Amino acid sequence: MKVKITIDEKQYEVESNLTIIQAARENKIHIPHFCWHPKLSVSGNCRVCLVEVEKMPKLVIACATQVADGMIVRTNSDRVIKARNAVLEFILINHPLDCPICDEAGECKLQDYAYKYSVGESRFEFEKIRKPKRVELGPNVMLDTERCIMCSRCVRFCDEIAKKPQLTFTQRGDHVELTTFPGVQLDNPYSMNVIELCPVGALTSRDFRFKARVWDMSSTDTICIGCSRGCNMKMWVRNNEILRLTPRFNSHVNDYWMCDNGRLNTFKFVNAANRINSPMIRKEGMLVDVGWDEAIAKVAFELKSFKKNEIAALGSAYSTNEDNYLFAKLMQLLGVKRIDFVLHTKPGNKDDLLIREDKTPNAIGAREVGVRPESDEFGFTSIINEIKAGKIKALYVLDDDIAADPNVAEALVKLDYLVVHASNENETTKLADVVLASSTYAEKHGTFTSFQGRVQRNRPAIATLEHDRILDGMSLSRLDKFGAHNDRWTKGQKRDTRASWRIINSLAAVTGAKWKYNICEDVFNEIASTIPSFKGLTFLKVGANGAMLSKKKETITVKN
Ligand code: SF4
Ligand code: SF4
Numbered sequence: 001m002k003v004k005i006t007i008d009e010k011q012y013e014v015e016s017n018l019t020i021i022q023a024a025r026e027n028k029i030h031i032p033h034f035c036w037h038p039k040l041s042v043s044g045n046c047r048v049c050l051v052e053v054e055k056m057p058k059l060v061i062a063c064a065t066q067v068a069d070g071m072i073v074r075t076n077s078d079r080v081i082k083a084r085n086a087v088l089e090f091i092l093i094n095h096p097l098d099c100p101i102c103d104e105a106g107e108c109k110l111q112d113y114a115y116k117y118s119v120g121e122s123r124f125e126f127e128k129i130r131k132p133k134r135v136e137l138g139p140n141v142m143l144d145t146e147r148c149i150m151c152s153r154c155v156r157f158c159d160e161i162a163k164k165p166q167l168t169f170t171q172r173g174d175h176v177e178l179t180t181f182p183g184v185q186l187d188n189p190y191s192m193n194v195i196e197l198c199p200v201g202a203l204t205s206r207d208f209r210f211k212a213r214v215w216d217m218s219s220t221d222t223i224c225i226g227c228s229r230g231c232n233m234k235m236w237v238r239n240n241e242i243l244r245l246t247p248r249f250n251s252h253v254n255d256y257w258m259c260d261n262g263r264l265n266t267f268k269f270v271n272a273a274n275r276i277n278s279p280m281i282r283k284e285g286m287l288v289d290v291g292w293d294e295a296i297a298k299v300a301f302e303l304k305s306f307k308k309n310e311i312a313a314l315g316s317a318y319s320t321n322e323d324n325y326l327f328a329k330l331m332q333l334l335g336v337k338r339i340d341f342v343l344h345t346k347p348g349n350k351d352d353l354l355i356r357e358d359k360t361p362n363a364i365g366a367r368e369v370g371v372r373p374e375s376d377e378f379g380f381t382s383i384i385n386e387i388k389a390g391k392i393k394a395l396y397v398l399d400d401d402i403a404a405d406p407n408v409a410e411a412l413v414k415l416d417y418l419v420v421h422a423s424n425e426n427e428t429t430k431l432a433d434v435v436l437a438s439s440t441y442a443e444k445h446g447t448f449t450s451f452q453g454r455v456q457r458n459r460p461a462i463a464t465l466e467h468d469r470i471l472d473g474m475s476l477s478r479l480d481k482f483g484a485h486n487d488r489w490t491k492g493q494k495r496d497t498r499a500s501w502r503i504i505n506s507l508a509a510v511t512g513a514k515w516k517y518n519i520c521e522d523v524f525n526e527i528a529s530t531i532p533s534f535k536g537l538t539f540l541k542v543g544a545n546g547a548m549l550s551k552k553k554e555t556i557t558v559k560n
Contacts, residue, residue, distance in 0.1 A: 003069035008076060020062035020073055021049055031075050032084065032113050034091075034199045035151035036063035039255055040160060043152050046091070048113065050083045051075050059083050081117075088118035094129045094174055095200075096146045104201030106214035110149065129174050138166075138186035140260055141194060141203055148178050148202035154194035161257065161353070164188035178202070189355060192260045196246055207264055208244040212236075220461035221248055221544060223448060225318065225441050226262035228358040230450035232545070233258055235267065235442060235461040240492025242267040242442060242461065250545050253454065259355050270442045270462060274425040278496040280435040287435060292498070292506070299419050299434050300510040303334065303394060306417070310393040312338035312383045315371030316400040317360035319421075320446030320458065322523040323500035324362070325531075326515075327398050328370030330504050333513055338392065340373045340380040341366050342402055356451055361441075365449030368533055368549070387411040395419070399438055399500060403427035421500045437497040439464055444499035445520040447542060449549065455537060456546035465496045 001016045007029055014023040019042070024031050034046035042064050049062040054072035059079060074080060092114065099105040114120075131145035155167045155178070166186050169176050180186055186194070194203050217236040224231040224245070231254035236244045245267055247258040269275075279295035280287040290298075303311065313331045315324045324341075331339050343363055350357045366372075373379040384407070386392040394417040403409040404427050412418060412431045421438040422429045429435045441448075443462045447455050460467065498506075505517050517523050521539050528534045533549040541547050 005071040007073045031062045040156045048087045052077045084117045093124045102201035103204045109199035147200050153197040162188045162190040189259050193257050212238045222458045223456045224262040225361040226266045227356040228451035231258040237461045270440045276437040282433045296506045306394045308335040311336045312392045313396045315341040316398040317363040319399045321365040324366040324371045325369035326501045326504040338378045362448040384411045401426035401428045436503050438500045439497040453549040454546040466498045
């Protein structure tokens with residue numbers, strides 16, 4: 001049922017079951033709040049959302065007051081402004097006011113509200129209460145108890161979302177302290193979400209602490225590759241180095257959350273010392289750096305020396321739809337029938353919130369765009385058996401460390417020729433004849449298809465020499481559109497890596513194909529026009545929140 005309410009002299013029609021803060025938010029009116037969060041229960045303890053409601057004798061908290069027909073609300077009357085000042089003055093009494101050394105500075109609600117809504121001075125002349133600093137709440141989160149404003153968001157998150165009641169308050173009055181239950185740590189797969197939930201700098205990331213000021217980093221909207229959920233996130237970069245990942249709201253995928261594993265373990269390989277910085281060819285037993293033209297020409301030449309049925313190809317569930325699509329297309333061009341990819345699942349490692357057993361971002365997409373065997377006879381297990389039997393002599397592997405499995409490594413040593421696309425040194429590159437230095441998901445445009453069948457975009461947050469080549473000669477206004485004014489494009493070390501689809505495109509050109517892909521979007525548009533489940537999709541439609549394949553797929557079954 002709808003009701004009519006007036007907020008700040010303007011009338012709105014809203015659902016009758018909403019609270020004032022929800023109704024205001026739906027209509028883009030901001031009522032300040034610390035403890036209220038759209039996905040947590042209402043606790044109503046910070047009092048900063050006080051508003052005036054006509055005919056009510058006292059101010060009411062907008063987070064816990066339901067709308068009613070004819071209600072007249074004022075969010076900025078003199079009474080409200082005075083009360084808000086008082087609340088902020090009260091909250092700041094015992095706050096250490098250490099913004100210059102606080103990780104939260106620049107993205108702190110208390111800092112923002114203090115600037116916006118408080119009178120800017122305190123009448124409190126006494127000694128502040130001292131509380132514990134640098135408390136290791138768990139493996140990933142550090143607490144500064146003095147900064148805590150007791151909003152209880154973190155406590156409610158553990159109770160209601162992570163379903164791991166690990167946090168609580170002790171003491172009373174201004175001696176209240178956040179702590180863990182006796183003998184318990186803040187240690188659950190989602191523990192780091194309390195860092196963004198905390199409206200102040202009381203809870204900080206032990207991994208990111210003191211690494212950078214917020215305003216010194218650029219943030220890029222992209223997605224996590226830690227499992228087939230594809231949580232939406234922001235990638236934070238300074239001087240071409242990724243420093244942290246934080247969740248980005250998408251109600252269809254991950255709401256406001258991401259798991260600690262995704263947040264901590266899906267970016268360090270991009271910064272790692274074992275990155276492959278340029279293509280390499282094995283010469284006299286050693287992999288040596290070469291230029292792109294030499295590497296591409298060598299691969300094209302060598303592949304031609306094998307019969308079609310002596311070559312097999314493995315795409316990758318870690319690679320984008322575009323990479324896999326062109327990979328499958330190139331194999332078709334070369335007449336290679338043995339094509340598949342490896343599924344990486346951890347049986348039992350899943351939950352009802354976000355985490356999926358499939359630890360790759362694009363198993364659905366890889367299959368959908370053509371990296372699939374016509375029959376079991378051409379699938380992964382049979383490819384490995386045929387390599388062992390000496391029938392397959394050359395293998396082309398796209399971005400997957402398949403030799404991490406000792407059984408596969410044992411087979412690969414039997415090959416006459418192994419080409420791999422890889423971003424980091426690994427067990428497979430150790431055996432390769434040619435390593436084509438591929439860009440990671442953090443260095444290229446592309447799309448992944450989640451287990452839900454949702455196609456989502458990843459965007460480059462890290463610049464490579466490939467970007468420099470593309471940007472070279474662009475006008476300043478176009479550079480600006482490309483985001484090239486940002487420091488990630490100008491500072492820090494850049495690697496000579498290329499997106500896998502671009503490497504394959506170059507290889508196809510050498511073999512005589514007349515493909516015309518200049519940017520990743522060109523490949524995606526072709527996928528959308530040739531693969532039925534992608535029909536009608538464009539980069540624009542995929543947008544910030546992704547778009548569903550026309551044929552929804554909940555599960556994937558791949559016979560390996
Ligand atoms: S630590 Fe942060 S989120 Fe938790 S109660 Fe204190 S202010 Fe709120
Ligand atoms: S649930 Fe999966 S996609 Fe989401 S953050 Fe964790 S690893 Fe990444």
